[in-house]
Amino acid sequence: MTHSDAPYSATTFAVDPIGRIESDYPDKFGIPRQPGLAKAARATLVMLPPYDDPLTIRGLDAFSHLWVTFIFHRSPSRWTPLIRPPRLGGNTRVGVFASRSTHRPNRLGLSLVELVAVDTSQGVRLQIQGHDLVNGTPVVDIKPHLPWADTPDSNQAGYAEEPPDTYPVRFAPQAERFLDSRRDGNSLRELVVQVLAQDPRPAYRKGAEQRTYGVRLRDVDVRFQARLTEAGAMLLYVTELVAGSS
Amino acid sequence: MTHSDAPYSATTFAVDPIGRIESDYPDKFGIPRQPGLAKAARATLVMLPPYDDPLTIRGLDAFSHLWVTFIFHRSPSRWTPLIRPPRLGGNTRVGVFASRSTHRPNRLGLSLVELVAVDTSQGVRLQIQGHDLVNGTPVVDIKPHLPWADTPDSNQAGYAEEPPDTYPVRFAPQAERFLDSRRDGNSLRELVVQVLAQDPRPAYRKGAEQRTYGVRLRDVDVRFQARLTEAGAMLLYVTELVAGSS
Numbered sequence: 001m002t003h004s005d006a007p008y009s010a011t012t013f014a015v016d017p018i019g020r021i022e023s024d025y026p027d028k029f030g031i032p033r034q035p036g037l038a039k040a041a042r043a044t045l046v047m048l049p050p051y052d053d054p055l056t057i058r059g060l061d062a063f064s065h066l067w068v069t070f071i072f073h074r075s076p077s078r079w080t081p082l083i084r085p086p087r088l089g090g091n092t093r094v095g096v097f098a099s100r101s102t103h104r105p106n107r108l109g110l111s112l113v114e115l116v117a118v119d120t121s122q123g124v125r126l127q128i129q130g131h132d133l134v135n136g137t138p139v140v141d142i143k144p145h146l147p148w149a150d151t152p153d154s155n156q157a158g159y160a161e162e163p164p165d166t167y168p169v170r171f172a173p174q175a176e177r178f179l180d181s182r183r184d185g186n187s188l189r190e191l192v193v194q195v196l197a198q199d200p201r202p203a204y205r206k207g208a209e210q211r212t213y214g215v216r217l218r219d220v221d222v223r224f225q226a227r228l229t230e231a232g233a234m235l236l237y238v239t240e241l242v243a244g245s246s
Numbered sequence: 247m248t249h250s251d252a253p254y255s256a257t258t259f260a261v262d263p264i265g266r267i268e269s270d271y272p273d274k275f276g277i278p279r280q281p282g283l284a285k286a287a288r289a290t291l292v293m294l295p296p297y298d299d300p301l302t303i304r305g306l307d308a309f310s311h312l313w314v315t316f317i318f319h320r321s322p323s324r325w326t327p328l329i330r331p332p333r334l335g336g337n338t339r340v341g342v343f344a345s346r347s348t349h350r351p352n353r354l355g356l357s358l359v360e361l362v363a364v365d366t367s368q369g370v371r372l373q374i375q376g377h378d379l380v381n382g383t384p385v386v387d388i389k390p391h392l393p394w395a396d397t398p399d400s401n402q403a404g405y406a407e408e409p410p411d412t413y414p415v416r417f418a419p420q421a422e423r424f425l426d427s428r429r430d431g432n433s434l435r436e437l438v439v440q441v442l443a444q445d446p447r448p449a450y451r452k453g454a455e456q457r458t459y460g461v462r463l464r465d466v467d468v469r470f471q472a473r474l475t476e477a478g479a480m481l482l483y484v485t486e487l488v489a490g491s492s
Contacts, residue, residue, distance in 0.1 A: 158308030
């Protein structure tokens with residue numbers, strides 16, 4: 001038995017951030033439950049010293065997608081064996097390792113994101129999109145996506161075989177005027193639609209109701225309700241957009 | 247600015263193993279350079295206390311594939327900005343974050359593996375295959391694979407668009423007899439073929455040569471050479487199989 005085969009169950013490994021996320025999502029609430037569900041979501045992965053040497057990412061711009069390993073830094077370090085995935089309506093419990101819950105041992109997250117641009121004019125800044133990362137997220141690793149290694153020939157995905165349902169999104173006149181007044185109105189509209197289409201309300205709220213919810217996207221408070229159409233279908237209705245602090 | 251937006255570049259996160267790998271690969275040498283390249287490779291992921299509660303994996307058996315996040319515990323903690331990927335012949339250097347090199351900051355690895363069986367008769371033991379994990383590897387997270395979230399619509403994969411080339415594998419008579427004598431002869435043969443087909447020699451050795459190499463698989467020393475056929479094509483030739491200690 002060599003030293004590296006020795007028991008190490010008591011070993012703790014130290015993980016240092018190599019970068020930090022600057023993102024459209026100032027808060028956890030509203031963030032799509034997987035990356036790729038809101039393709040309009042943009043962010044910058046800012047490399048931290050000493051990892052901000054442009055050599056560290058040489059050749060990365062030839063890859064379209066990256067795996068980002070990060071820390072769920074706003075989740076508590078406590079964990080429980082069972083969690084309630086939103087996909088199951090918030091009532092059924094599955095094991096924490098059978099889910100991608102943010103409340104998990106080691107608080108490690110994994111997201112597949114699209115790499116849009118690389119800026120090495122001052123340190124290293126990676127422009128990414130289609131992410132699900134809250135502002136300030138510490139990144140601990142980046143790896144290139146390899147389609148032939150990362151796509152199984154066949155697969156089964158338990159309770160999550162398909163992407164979640166999405167709903168239509170409509171805007172009140174005030175919200176339309178607000179978007180028209182913004183330089184980033186088009187991309188903000190796209191982001192609001194993609195985020196609300198997922199119905200970000202808690203899982204046990206799945207019918208239409210009177211209550212107004214708020215989600216922050218960029219520097220904007222997005223206030224919305226779940227409503228029923230005359231035909232009885234649900235949609236998400238943006239009642240108001242309010243400029244706030246980011 | 248809330249406390250969680252505060253700078254944390256000095257923060258180090260602690261990561262504890264949740265499990266440990268018992269694997270067909272006692273050594274680093276010979277392990278395929280991505281998971282899935284040797285589908286015959288079997289391993290057991292043994293959950294460690296307190297994560298060995300069967301509740302933690304409830305529902306996991308309905309997923310066919312898992313993402314395993316682990317520590318490259320046999321790689322040094324030192325890193326360099328540039329590495330030489332075997333795919334580029336060992337001469338061209340790319341950034342460490344444009345590769346999946348084992349020599350990287352935080353030593354974090356990520357493998358997509360197939361889940362074959364779940365045993366909760368005593369603690370939790372997950373049977374996996376198609377892995378690339380050396381025996382004793384500390385596992386720090388498990389997440390289910392979600393095809394719709396983990397497969398980009400389109401992608402580019404830089405210098406690694408396709409799986410690496412593979413080569414034919416042939417066995418000397420002694421090696422054939424050795425396999426015939428083993429209870430696990432069939433699965434061992436399959437594993438030897440899949441591992442050698444990748445040509446596990448160092449990247450700068452790519453022609454046929456006299457030298458005999460050795461790779462350990464399970465408890466067996468596999469001795470092999472690269473040879474040329476009469477037509478001038480390369481193959482990997484198993485000169486001898488020797489029972490050794492695992």
